[in-house]
Amino acid sequence: MAQELGHPDFETRGHRNHVSWDPAGVCVLISPWNAPLMLATWKVAPALAAGNTVVLKPSEWSPLTASLLADIAAEAGLPDGVLNVVQGIGEEAGAALVAHAGVRRISFTGSVPTAKVIARAAAANLTPLSLELGGKSPFLVFADADLDLAVANAVEQYDNAGQVCLSGTRLYVEESVRDEFVRRFLDRAGQLKQGDPRDEATDIGPSIHPDHVSRVDGFVQRAKQAGAKVLLGGGPNTDLGGLYYRPTLFTDVDPHSEIATEEVFGPVLVLHTFRDEDEVVAAANDSAFGLAAMLFTGDPERAGRVAARLVAGTVWANCFFVRDLRAPFGGARQSGIGREGGTWSFDFYCEVKNSVFAPVGWRS
Template identity: 55%
Template sequence: MNVRRADIGGVSVPVDHLIGGEWVGSDETFETRSPLDWDAGPLAHVARGDAATAEAAVNAAAAGFEVWGSFSPVQRAEVMHRLADLIDENADEIALAETLDMAFLQESMRLRLVGRGALNFRTYADLIVAHEEREWDAKNLHNWVQRMPAGPAVVITPWNAPFMLSTWKLAPALAAGNSVIHKPAEWSPLSAALLAELTVEAGFPAGAYNLVQGIGEEVGAALVSNPRVRRITFTGSPATAKHIGRAAADNIVPFTAELGGKGPLVVFADSDLDAAAHRAAWQFDDSGQVCLAGTRLLVEASVRDEFMERFDAHADALVLGDSRESTTQIAPMVHPEHRDAVHGFVERARANGDRIVRGGWAHEDSLHYEPTLIEPRSNESEVVQQEIFGPVLTLQTFDDEADAIRLANSTAYGLSAIVFTGSRERAERVGRSLRAGLVWVNTFLVRDLTAPFGGCGISGIGREGGDHALEFHADLKTLMILDDSCD
């Protein structure tokens, strides 16, 4: 099978599309560069799909669906478990390629995120086998509710933590029996190509999994507007989601979107202040390129100074450096365009009279942006209300519980929230009052993969996780048989 490949730090990575089980090139390419050494030139030139590529991928997915959709849940689970095993076996190579491609910390990738990718496939393989049809008698009828695979699904994934987030969205679609067309982000396309190669080795039938590389406005738009696509799932920005949603509506296609976040991190005076300050400082992790991050620090006024003393100590200890080094804690940003966009928020905050408490500048010799804390003039400041998606936090104080809830719920976003308190009663009371799809109390980024995941407001549509994702990727059918009408 002929395929163009690139050497990514000693890892051989395909740079073409995988369509119908075959590697397919394009007349044009786009380049991907490493945030760790941007000026060194391209890491790879990747196939740049177009409308014709999208049509070929949908054709392949339609044919692949006829085979994969006919597999029993047990058969699908066997293939998905083989893929999970292969991910574990190739964890070092996947981690290195993704680190070079988007600068995620290599040690964290290898120890945490690649393993989470394998776990995503194992989780959904087990869920699909364990599923029992609802069955009951009513009105002299015996009833079953059955899940039918829906058809080809377009899966569009983001540039941050691309491998883990790709597996999170692909696993339920494939477990449900759908074929998929995977379009990764053009800023970090390489780990998806390694995953594609592993799907072939794992034994997915041709066309069950298809990889299409390229620019969103070109090949992505062609994919989501194809009338034979029966599901669309997307992670990215609200602006892009609006375009995809319109295309989905034109073809009456179910669409789920996990979008941005502007999560509050609420610190009450009765909390473990050092734990809260440590967790707050670690919201700079991955240079703030995490949608779930608690970027709005809301601290009870009576403990502001003590909290800030502890926060500064933890933030001062953070190490910015090369993502391949085990001592590095804060990685470079993914792309100069994104770094400049983040700096634009900070500069407008300065001009608006918001106080830059710490940071507020880009490093000249790398794509690092100094971890930044801003004390805004008002709750209406842009840095409070808009997602920055960089290492920029805001600090506000509140007087009482009602004030904290008001501030926490005061943006158009509603993906996640973090609360620190020493009171179980307050934890439940405030947790129930916050408008967010996920609320953590005294912890962060720990959850059961079977729980629903998604946001409120402009943070998203629909829910992922467990049976919620499997239901989205299925068409439900009720089968009713008249009692005593058949032998």
Template identity: 45%
Template sequence: MLSAKTTLLKSTPTLLSKRMQLRCFSHLPLTIPIKLPNGLEFEQPTGLFINNKNVPSKQGKTFEVINPSTEDEICHIYEGREDDVDIAVKAASDAFNNGSWSTIDPIYRGQALYKLAELIEKDKEIIASIESLDNGKAINSARGDVELVVNYLKSSAGMANKLDGRLIDSGSNYFNYTKREPLGVCGQIIPWNFPLLMWAWKIAPALITGNTVVLKTAESTPLSALYAAKYIPEAGIPPGVVNIVSGFGKIVGEAMTSHPLIKKIAFTGSTATGKHIYQNAAASLKKVTLELGGKSPNIIFADANLKKAVQNVITGIYYNSGEVCCAGSRVYVQESIYDELIEEIKAASEAVKVGDPFDETTFQGAQTSQMQLNKILKYVEIGKNEGAQLITGGERVGKKGYFVKPTIFGGVQEDMRIVKEEIFGPVVTISKFKTLDEVVQMANDSEYGLAAGIHTSNINTATKVADRLKAGTVWINTYNDFHCNVPFGGFNASGLGREMGTEALENYLQSKAVRCRLED
């Protein structure tokens, strides 16, 4: 993917050469058997997915995929290059232009998406296990991801009847109407923190609206998307409608964002890379949606249910090992309960089970890469040097695997880097506030605006604060609580456009107006 990780890869070639080595294995089988730590076995596709077939890359290059829990190699995957992007785009363009998908009755597109959801649902335990193996997340979190995938595909299937245009009255001498049409070939670049969920968030709205897709998986987590793609032909989706090119951002991502036949780019990843993509895409006037970084505030008022608030803080920052763009990484506690909450959150953090993702009692698995682990530990040192109080955590767990203790900083100043910058890991800062106005000002003092949390028993306080927060999603008395019909996306540096809900459809449609003069 094009992300903060990709940006770092450009500046650390020695690390790239050690852990993500490119090799020429033209003889690499297109599927390989893998036995999972829980005893399940499956055949992992290794090729690119083009025209409903698993194919090798043109140059035969491959790259290594690492298990972040053990640091061992899982397998090699074929690495796409610019010529592979051209082949995938041509397949997608041909599929769009022949009308086998773009012009059929939307109800049939809905039926195919629903069938895809059912096929994934039948295989959900293997798919969740692949996600845990490849990403390092706890198996229960991975199961939750697969459930969200299934529900979103089914929900998108039901949106086939949301694609209508409208009639416009301009007097009896004219017949005016609009129709909403697909854009064409859509390029989609997904991140490594929710590999399969982001795959679904991207392809579902594109497909139901009649578009075709060329998707780039994240280089560190390509396995689940390639595995799930095997169900696309079985679901009745024609060749060329969905194409997957695994590879690196600076090669595949760059080729996609500048390709003349790609009409729209959807990206999830870092704000810095999102800006770069936006500039690249602007040269050919592509439509662009960006779901970017965050530094989300999580606000606890004195009248909140404190037990539930503490649990929502834990879910807000340690879920998915803290590798969540909307993580509640800035906690604000009303001063009358600050000391009590600090102790409660500390105790709850230290009770979080960190370790083997396939252990059913694990809540926080591994960070996805050595690079991400190093980044988190670097920010711990930055926090200490800035004078923040390390309340708990801040250390690596064990010597094998990319594990880190849940970490809390108190005594922070709002201008500290650990408060301002996205760490993307299980690190939270806790600040105190007095008044509603004060906390709103503190919460909004950020370049980001992806999400926020409010904890209070007073509905007036909740709605008043929600209205004033500059965030695309506001959770009240909950956190990291997603539903397939509720749109998700950010304000400010957190992005453009929305995922999920009917709002997601607008990203993949364009309106055509037809004005017909009637004879007198």
């Protein structure tokens, strides 16, 4: 795609305009722990393809794959100094990198509070930022949907122990099919197997860290105290040790409560009902976030109409996580700034330049 990037020359009063994408320079890429290799490559590949040098700073909770990626790149013949990996905690290594005056681009995937700290540091040097942040994505199920398909995708929101920023953790189900949806959901979710992720029979593996399990459980216990009803799970899976949290589903939830509005980043979903399209679109958009949205309906016209109204960087209709690296990826509102993927990556990782050439022999 980088080799195909271009814009036709165009004429202005006899002068030729030529658009080019020039390398920006040193790019600092800060990747998260929840899909460490995949999300690092989403940043590293376009940054290198644009002709830049890269400093990759992985999360201190998932350092290994970044170092392995650097080793593989070196073995493949990438020149020394082109791809660099800096290990360390964010408050020290990360802070030094994003504040450095020699950095020309910063790409960060992670939490909103950390993004604000990075943005303040980058502001001193006016370093351009690309931020892919948290989400509290809505998952809409209309009465005319294929319920088996909707349920299968809803249960899939527990994937990776819920440690997925895109997850549709706010389930909105049309009232007339609510009971049947819940029945099928509980039946399917009850068959999920937690355990060692190296076992092919495992559906849900562990959380990343004991501190993260405590954070997730804090959300759940406060929701219980606030009166939310637990339909599934509701606590750690102590049979498997300290890193496993049971898939959890809440109902009777205040739509403006913490559990319904804040990103838990664990296997915790909340269930709401709705009566009509306008009501559910308004509820889905009533969020500080705007990373993704999912909708399930048997009406193609409704799918297009609702998708156009939802505030989200990505909308999936009757599917989930169909991701093409040629497509733009990012979030609205507090879910991020900018887009990466496809040509949008090169708009960020390059300095887009227009050169204007006078006709040969032209004199003023």
